Amino acid sequence: MTPTSKFVKIKCDDCGNEQVVFSKPASSVRCLVCGKTVIECTGGLGEFKSTIVAELE
Template sequence: MSGRFYRVTCPDCENEQIIYGKAATEVACAVCGHVLARPTGGKAVIEGEVTETVERRAEHA
């Protein structure tokens, strides 16, 4: 997968949520509904504070 996932803090309620950096639809905060990411056709415009880039989990055999 070519995109990355980010942990974003909502500017309104400070909820932390993990979102995809190339979101194809608007991503709203699960708590207050504030839009955290808007699609652009490529990388999404992230409207909250990015606090971390989430790394891929190790696959278990």
């Protein structure tokens, strides 16, 4: 699933924590609970390492 909007809600595959993240992060984003990398910075659209549960406008 490729996100098209700027903000998406993701669910950490490891601990189930849900958080809202920017889909084009300037740096890799970690889960706020367990510290797992949930999005890797690629310079463009981030590479999602977690489950996208919703896209936000």
